Amino acid sequence: MMTLAAPLAPLLFGSFILEFLVRSKFVPSYILPAPSEIAISLYTDRFEYLMGFFATAKAALIGLVLSFVAGTSAALLLSLSPWLRKAFLPYATFFQTVPIIAIAPVLVIWFGFGPPTVIASSFIVSLFPIIANSMLGLQSAEPRLLDLFRIHRASRLATLWKLQLPAALPAIFSGLRIASGLAVIGAIVGEFIAGGGLGEVVDAARTQQRLDKVFAAVFLSSFLGLFLVVLIDFISRRMLRSWYADESAEQRP
Amino acid sequence: MIRYARLLSLRFSFFILFAGLFGLAPTISLASKSVSKVPAKPVSKPLEKVRLALNWKPEPQFGGFYAAQITQLDKKNGVELEIVPGGAGTPVVQMVAAGQFDFGIASGDEVVVSRARGSDVVALFAVFQTNPQGLLTHAERSFESLADVFKSNGTIAMQKGLPYAVFLQRKYASGMKASIVPYLGGISNFLARKDHSQQCFVTSEPFLANRQGAKIRTFLVAESGFNPYTTVVITRRSVLLERPELVKNVVMAVRAGWLHYLNRPTEINQKMNELNPSIALETFEQMSTAQKPLIEGKTISKTPLGSMTSARWSELSVQLQEMKIIENKPDSATLFVEL
Numbered sequence: 001m002m003t004l005a006a007p008l009a010p011l012l013f014g015s016f017i018l019e020f021l022v023r024s025k026f027v028p029s030y031i032l033p034a035p036s037e038i039a040i041s042l043y044t045d046r047f048e049y050l051m052g053f054f055a056t057a058k059a060a061l062i063g064l065v066l067s068f069v070a071g072t073s074a075a076l077l078l079s080l081s082p083w084l085r086k087a088f089l090p091y092a093t094f095f096q097t098v099p100i101i102a103i104a105p106v107l108v109i110w111f112g113f114g115p116p117t118v119i120a121s122s123f124i125v126s127l128f129p130i131i132a133n134s135m136l137g138l139q140s141a142e143p144r145l146l147d148l149f150r151i152h153r154a155s156r157l158a159t160l161w162k163l164q165l166p167a168a169l170p171a172i173f174s175g176l177r178i179a180s181g182l183a184v185i186g187a188i189v190g191e192f193i194a195g196g197g198l199g200e201v202v203d204a205a206r207t208q209q210r211l212d213k214v215f216a217a218v219f220l221s222s223f224l225g226l227f228l229v230v231l232i233d234f235i236s237r238r239m240l241r242s243w244y245a246d247e248s249a250e251q252r253p
Numbered sequence: 254m255i256r257y258a259r260l261l262s263l264r265f266s267f268f269i270l271f272a273g274l275f276g277l278a279p280t281i282s283l284a285s286k287s288v289s290k291v292p293a294k295p296v297s298k299p300l301e302k303v304r305l306a307l308n309w310k311p312e313p314q315f316g317g318f319y320a321a322q323i324t325q326l327d328k329k330n331g332v333e334l335e336i337v338p339g340g341a342g343t344p345v346v347q348m349v350a351a352g353q354f355d356f357g358i359a360s361g362d363e364v365v366v367s368r369a370r371g372s373d374v375v376a377l378f379a380v381f382q383t384n385p386q387g388l389l390t391h392a393e394r395s396f397e398s399l400a401d402v403f404k405s406n407g408t409i410a411m412q413k414g415l416p417y418a419v420f421l422q423r424k425y426a427s428g429m430k431a432s433i434v435p436y437l438g439g440i441s442n443f444l445a446r447k448d449h450s451q452q453c454f455v456t457s458e459p460f461l462a463n464r465q466g467a468k469i470r471t472f473l474v475a476e477s478g479f480n481p482y483t484t485v486v487i488t489r490r491s492v493l494l495e496r497p498e499l500v501k502n503v504v505m506a507v508r509a510g511w512l513h514y515l516n517r518p519t520e521i522n523q524k525m526n527e528l529n530p531s532i533a534l535e536t537f538e539q540m541s542t543a544q545k546p547l548i549e550g551k552t553i554s555k556t557p558l559g560s561m562t563s564a565r566w567s568e569l570s571v572q573l574q575e576m577k578i579i580e581n582k583p584d585s586a587t588l589f590v591e592l
Binding site for chain 1: 342344346347350351363366367370371372408412413414415416432434435437438439441442445578
């Protein structure tokens with residue numbers, strides 16, 4: 001109960017202050033809408049928001065899954081050879097610095113309007129944290145265990161599969177957590193350009209000076225990002241139960 | 254001696270007279286001519302600096318504002334204009350409403366929507382009497398009307414939520430086959446696909462498309478019955494009440510600038526082209542020629558340039574209410590002032 005109350009307290013306090021400022025005309029609602037206006041908009045246009053929410057969630061999830069598959073595969077390949085790492089890792093870093101908002105219009109030319117561009121945008125933005133964290137995880141296997149595998153003449157593939165990959169799982173999930181938030185941002189940017197989802201709701205509301213709708217859609221997209229982070233966290237805890245148990249056991253006096 | 258002295262005095266007087274007539278007179282005449290060339294200062298008060306926020310980059314649609322600045326017609330009217338270019342989606346009307354700028358450019362529908370949301374923005378000067386917003390289509394598709402564009406397969410790129418887009422979608426909803434897709438700015442998608450039509454300013458993108466070799470046909474949205482004033486100079490009512498003289502000077506400067514630009518756009522186009530070299534100077538010339546009838550409108554010579562009527566603001570408010578973009582209509586008489 002306390003874990004939920006702690007983050008809710010500042011939200012409620014902030015909302016109360018904002019409501020007071022708008023209602024007492026200190027801040028005009030066409031500059032900053034009152035929380036009650038946002039809530040009313042969420043109820044009045046609920047079907048539009050729901051459709052937008054599910055469209056964005058679908059695109060962000062597909063983008064995230066694709067970046068997970070591509071990112072971990074790339075990291076596995078790069079970890080097999082120092083030469084490959086030196087040759088391709090700089091490009092992975094370069095990928096991270098691509099400003100998605102600048103290349104999104106080009107994505108439309110390649111993939112057309114609608115979900116394909118949105119998914120591509122989500123994929124590009126969320127790929128790098130998965131590559132970087134997976135690489136880090138794969139290189140984090142304990143040296144003494146690596147020596148043990150070497151003594152037993154384990155093959156490169158066996159070492160990777162039985163030692164490096166399990167050791168990398170916490171880092172891979174950490175990358176996924178970062179990527180899940182970014183996947184939503186990528187999807188929203190893609191929707192600005194290619195249409196659909198919460199991005200389109202924000203874009204249309206902006207042109208009609210409906211700041212209550214803009215904030216409502218932004219709130220929902222933040223909620224989606226948070227939901228994905230919690231989902232990844234849940235999966236990681238289930239999969240790494242034994243790892244966490246070992247870790248907590250180690251911490252016990 | 255006295256006689257001699259008198260004679261000298263008389264000769265000196267004649268000398269002065271002759272010198273005056275033949276020598277000094279031309280000098281005086283020249284001086285008087287040169288004085289008449291210097292324009293009289295109509296305003297003795299110090300110049301007030303005014304920032305005008307645009308909603309796009311320097312283009313002929315803003316030519317009159319730049320003309321006022323470049324030819325110093327602003328200073329002759331007691332103000333010093335600083336023109337601040339905008340970008341895609343710059344929310345000028347909200348920035349003016351919030352007090353970040355005292356003067357800005359917006360479209361008529363933005364003014365009505367902003368007022369309906371509670372701001373106190375007010376229109377001062379409407380550049381376009383006929384809305385230049387239109388649809389740009391490929392000539393190969395042989396569309397004859399806006400209805401044809403909507404009732405044929407293909408895509409139409411329009412900024413979702415904009416009143417004119419809502420209006421067209423409602424008007425041509427029955428039998429509509431085209432898909433509405435987001436407008437990305439520019440014409441690259443239009444050039445890439447023959448089944449693609451897009452929103453445009455009929456005074457702008459068609460010339461850029463022609464330059465790229467595309468065969469085009471445009472349709473004015475105004476012909477469908479939605480014709481808000483466009484490129485409207487706005488301020489806040491509070492500015493109007495507190496500094497009416499300043500607001501009047503701005504309108505006079507802007508009007509003088511536009512009158513100059515409509516008659517002699519070449520020099521101004523060159524200067525704007527330096528500020529926005531992405532558009533060729535030749536295209537600047539074509540744009541300024543094409544927009545002239547839309548600015549002068551049918552009311553030319555009857556009312557001052559930039560004038561507005563309560564009837565048109567009222568019609569626009571009704572249309573926006575019918576489209577459910579606004580709930581309550583603002584009083585149309587308070588949406589603008591004639592200065």
